[in-house]
Amino acid sequence: MKFKFLALLMLSCLMFGVAGCGSTGDSGKKEQVYVYSWGDYLDPEVLKIFEQETGIHVVLDEFDTNESMYPRVAEGAVHYDVICPSDYMIQKMIGNNLLQPLDFNKLPDAKKYIGEEFFKQAETFDPGNKYAVPYCWGTVGIIYDKTKVTEPVDSWNILWDEKYKGQILMQDSARDALMIPLKLMGKSMNETDKDVLAQAQEMLKKQKPLVQAYVVDEVKEKLIGSEAAMGVVFSGEALIILQENPNMAFAVPKEGTNFWIDGWVITKDSQNVDAAHKFINFMCRPDIAVKNFDYLGYSTPNIAVKDLEENEEYKNSPIAFPSPDVYKDQETYKYLGNQMDEYYNNLWMQVKVD
Amino acid sequence: MFNKFTRNILLTPFLIWAGLFIFVPLIFIVWYGVTDYDGNFSLGNIGLIFERGYLDALKLSVELALISTVACLLLAYPLCLILTERQRDNTTIISLLFILPLWMNSLLSTMAWQTILEHNGIINQFMKLLDLPTFHMINTEGAIVLGMVYNFLPYMVLPLFISLSKIDRSILEAAQDLGANSWQKFFRVILPLTLPGAISGITMVFIPALTTFVISALLGGGKLLLIGNIIEQEFTFQYDWHVGCALSVILMIFIILNMLLTTAFDPMKEAGDEH
Numbered sequence: 035m036k037f038k039f040l041a042l043l044m045l046s047c048l049m050f051g052v053a054g055c056g057s058t059g060d061s062g063k064k065e066q067v068y069v070y071s072w073g074d075y076l077d078p079e080v081l082k083i084f085e086q087e088t089g090i091h092v093v094l095d096e097f098d099t100n101e102s103m104y105p106r107v108a109e110g111a112v113h114y115d116v117i118c119p120s121d122y123m124i125q126k127m128i129g130n131n132l133l134q135p136l137d138f139n140k141l142p143d144a145k146k147y148i149g150e151e152f153f154k155q156a157e158t159f160d161p162g163n164k165y166a167v168p169y170c171w172g173t174v175g176i177i178y179d180k181t182k183v184t185e186p187v188d189s190w191n192i193l194w195d196e197k198y199k200g201q202i203l204m205q206d207s208a209r210d211a212l213m214i215p216l217k218l219m220g221k222s223m224n225e226t227d228k229d230v231l232a233q234a235q236e237m238l239k240k241q242k243p244l245v246q247a248y249v250v251d252e253v254k255e256k257l258i259g260s261e262a263a264m265g266v267v268f269s270g271e272a273l274i275i276l277q278e279n280p281n282m283a284f285a286v287p288k289e290g291t292n293f294w295i296d297g298w299v300i301t302k303d304s305q306n307v308d309a310a311h312k313f314i315n316f317m318c319r320p321d322i323a324v325k326n327f328d329y330l331g332y333s334t335p336n337i338a339v340k341d342l343e344e345n346e347e348y349k350n351s352p353i354a355f356p357s358p359d360v361y362k363d364q365e366t367y368k369y370l371g372n373q374m375d376e377y378y379n380n381l382w383m384q385v386k387v388d
Numbered sequence: 389m390f391n392k393f394t395r396n397i398l399l400t401p402f403l404i405w406a407g408l409f410i411f412v413p414l415i416f417i418v419w420y421g422v423t424d425y426d427g428n429f430s431l432g433n434i435g436l437i438f439e440r441g442y443l444d445a446l447k448l449s450v451e452l453a454l455i456s457t458v459a460c461l462l463l464a465y466p467l468c469l470i471l472t473e474r475q476r477d478n479t480t481i482i483s484l485l486f487i488l489p490l491w492m493n494s495l496l497s498t499m500a501w502q503t504i505l506e507h508n509g510i511i512n513q514f515m516k517l518l519d520l521p522t523f524h525m526i527n528t529e530g531a532i533v534l535g536m537v538y539n540f541l542p543y544m545v546l547p548l549f550i551s552l553s554k555i556d557r558s559i560l561e562a563a564q565d566l567g568a569n570s571w572q573k574f575f576r577v578i579l580p581l582t583l584p585g586a587i588s589g590i591t592m593v594f595i596p597a598l599t600t601f602v603i604s605a606l607l608g609g610g611k612l613l614l615i616g617n618i619i620e621q622e623f624t625f626q627y628d629w630h631v632g633c634a635l636s637v638i639l640m641i642f643i644i645l646n647m648l649l650t651t652a653f654d655p656m657k658e659a660g661d662e663h
Contacts, residue, residue, distance in 0.1 A: 101625045200524070206610045208625075246507075247527050247609025261508055379626045380440065387441040387613050 065090045067309040070107070070114040072296070073098050075170075076317070077329035084316050090309045098251070099207075107132060107301065114301055115310040121295050122209070124166050125159035125369035133299050135164040140311035143318040151358070152335035156295055158366045166297030167314055170332040172269035173293060173361060174210065175286040177276075182263040187285045190218050192264070194237070199244045203256060203265030206248035208382035209367055210292070211238060214266065217289040224368045228377070235381045239388050248386065257282065268294070270332035273353050277331075284353055286360055293364035295335070327354075417640075420633035433634030442618060442635065449614040450642070452529060453597035456536035460544040460593045461586065463537070468548045469578070472555075483549060486542050494539050498606045501535055502526065505607070527609030535603040540596055544589035551585025552578070587650045595643055615639055 073096040081092045095114070097103035100123040106112055108130065119127065127133050138145060144167045152168040160166045178187050182201065185192075193202055193214065205211055213223040215234035225231060246262050257265050258278040267275065272284040298314045300307060316322055320338035327334045328345065333354055343349040352360075370378070390398065424430040437443055471482055489497060504510045505526040512522040525531045555578065563573045601616030608614075613621075615635060622632035 099625065101627060105627050242611065245611065248611060249609075259506075259508055261506055376626065376628070383613075383618070383621065383626075384441055386610065387445050387618070 065306065065309060066093055067091070067116060067306055067313050068093045068095070068112075068114045069116045069118075069313065070095045070097060070103065070112075071116075071118040072096065075118060075296075075330065077325045080317075080322050080325050083322070084313065088309075088312055088316075090312065092313065110303065113303055113305055115304040115306050116313050117299055117301060118169055118296050119299065120367070121156070121159040121297075122367035122369040124297055124299055127299065128160065128165050129369065132302050133165050134302050134304065134307070136167065136300060136314070137311060140308075141167065141315045141318070143315050143320075147318050147320055147323070147336050147338045149335050149337045152295065155293060155361075155366055156297060159295075159368060160297070166299050167318065168295050168297045168335040169317065170270070170330065171293070171295045171335055171361075172333050173286050173291045173356070173364065174205075174213070174266060174268055175272065175284055175291060176264055177257060177267045177272045177282050177284045178264035179257075179260060179262075179279075179281050180283050181281050187264070187283070188288050190214050190287045190289055193266070194241055194244070196244065198263050200246050201263035202241075202245050203253055203262045204241075204245050204248050205253070205266050206250050206386075208378040210266070211248075211382055211385070212378060213292055213367075217287070217291070220289070223290075223292060223365050224370060226370055226374055231377070231381060235385060238382075238385045242385065242388060268332075269353050269356075270330065273331040273348075273351060276353070277347075291364055293361045293366050295366060417633045417636050420629050421637040422634070424630060433630045434638065436631055436634065437638055442615070445613050445618050446615045446638070446642075448529075448612070449598055449616065452533055452536065452614065453594050456533050456540065456597045457544075457590055457594045459533065459537050460541050461590065463541060464544040464548050464589065465586075468545060468552045469574075471549060472552045483545075486545050489538075490542050495602055495606075498535050498539065498603050501531075501538065502606050505531055505534075526607065527611055529608075529612060531607040532604050532612065532614075535607045536593075536597045536600065539600075539603065540593040543592035543596075547585040547588045547592070548582060549585075551582045555581050583653075587653060591647065591650050594646055598642065598646075599639060 067090050069092055071094065075096070076094075081094065085091055095112070097106075100120050103117070103119060104123065104126070107114060107117065107127070124133070148168055152171060153163050155171075156163060156166055156168055176187055176190070176192065178192075183192075183198070192198070193204070209223070212231065212234050215237035216223050216225050216230070218237070219230070219233065221227075221230055221234075225234075247256070249256065249265070253265050253267055254271055254275055256262055257267070257275045260279065260281070267284075269284070269286075272282075276282050276284065298317060300310045300314070304310050317326070318336060320336060320342055323334055323336040323339050324342045327336075327339050327343065328348070331348070331354065333356070340349060340355055348354050369375070421433060422429060422431060424432060437446065474482075502509075506512070507522070507524060507526065509526070515522050525534070559581075560573060560577065563577045568576065599616050601614065601620045604612060604614040604617055605620075608617075616639075619632050619635045619639070622628050622635065626632075
């Protein structure tokens with residue numbers, strides 16, 4: 035919530051045409067690169083190493099949702115060079131001409147170390163792999179308390195089980211919420227048929243009395259504290275929760291899940307395209323990728339990381355390094371256009387107001 | 389006290405402030421509220437309140453704000469009465485205790501309530517320790533009202549306390565001498581004399597309670613949306629400033645209504661008009 039509140043404050047800043055914090059002030063002599071990434075999404079030490087090696091100072095700003103990031107970049111109030119949005123948002127930004135194609139000659143490490151299957155999956159939102167280099171990826175699944183849930187968890191259906199009334203945590207985001215009933219119906223998570231979507235919404239409304247809360251980042255603390263019996267979480271979050279609370283287990287339902295990818299992109303109006311490429315390439319370097327992986331716990335598309343990883347628990351974790359059949363044939367979110375986006379958001383809002 | 393010229397000079401900073409940070413933003417909000425994406429005039433955004441179940445959210449907001457205002461009033465009156473009847477040196481400590489929570493960020497104190505009320509929260513752990521049944525209050529309307537009362541009670545206590553302590557004690561003694569019992573003394577003497585304080589307290593509790601989105605988000609678990617939450621979501625997630633501003637305009641109408649109502653009942657206003 036704190037971040038949402040901050041985001042609101044920042045929006046009000048934008049409204050008055052005031053450039054927000056960390057904007058392109060007087061850069062002085064030093065070369066700078068402006069990076070806009072998810073909160074806590076890279077090891078701070080990595081930035082220091084980058085500055086030591088290249089002499090380029092990294093100015094890092096953070097966002098908490100793709101949706102709060104987008105207006106700041108689209109309005110052009112702050113000029114960022116490198117951003118790390120998710121799949122469907124990258125597609126939206128490409129479509130709205132906010133990004134520039136990458137020069138892969140300047141990204142030798144990306145070509146060398148980023149797994150081919152991830153570039154292939156990235157084509158769903160970035161055809162031809164022109165704009166984005168995958169940074170983190172994962173799935174969405176159910177994390178559950180083994181002491182409270184004794185039956186096998188392999189289906190999204192369990193989230194509609196009356197037994198767990200008041201014990202279920204759901205993601206508070208339109209796409210992630212609707213993805214679950216859509217998958218249960220055997221439909222695509224990029225569904226645009228309004229009748230199908232209405233049915234999915236109906237299922238969520240039916241589920242609402244069973245839900246304890248709709249959560250975003252708080253989900254981690256709540257599950258670590260055994261506040262609920264189960265919750266819908268991203269695989270990276272699951273890894274953190276499992277470390278803190280050994281009673282928990284994570285399952286990816288058989289109906290299918292979202293194979294999400296966050297990637298590095300360079301903005302159209304980047305002031306320092308060269309430094310931006312250097313930064314992205316640096317993030318793909320195996321020794322740096324390991325540091326980030328250790329810090330984050332999110333699965334990495336970097337194929338060199340597993341061999342370099344020293345923490346055995348992480349190295350052998352099927353959540354951090356799943357076998358290919360977990361993510362094979364899974365869908366990735368696509369940008370469905372402004373109108374459909376709004377439609378999804380309204381469906382979700384009505385579930386919450388209901 | 390000042391001549392006209394100095395008065396104008398002294399007034400200028402405030403006028404600039406009010407113009408830049410009150411009137412201009414207000415015009416922006418109304419402008420966004422009554423236009424659509426292409427900048428054409430449209431009342432469609434305001435009409436949205438009747439669709440999408442937003443009216444229910446508004447109703448819930450008014451309801452919860454009213455309940456918390458009444459609760460604050462009922463809690464504050466006895467407290468202030470006791471405070472004024474006590475010796476002076478005690479009152480400073482007690483009123484300090486009431487102001488103290490205001491020094492802490494309300495976001496933090498609301499988060500603290502979250503940990504207190506949770507299923508595995510402080511209260512329930514204590515109950516479990518004593519083998520008593522646990523209770524479930526988090527993510528309910530009751531939890532939101534509790535959060536509102538906790539956060540806004542000082543704003544009711546302070547104006548009430550001030551207007552109560554201004555009452556000349558000899559007036560109360562006179563009422564007793566003339567045979568009024570405690571209830572009569574309260575309803576016929578104290579209540580009318582403290583009405584202005586109560587009214588400013590009501591305004592100061594009702595309006596923030598009506599517009600809050602932090603308390604309901606933290607203690608309502610995202611399942612109970614107040615109108616403030618919907619406005620916040622329209623701005624941050626939907627990125628639809630037109631709808632967000634239209635809803636803000638509607639909320640402002642409610643606030644203005646509240647102020648009109650309270651001034652209409654304010655007895656001091658008539659007294660002021662005579663001057």
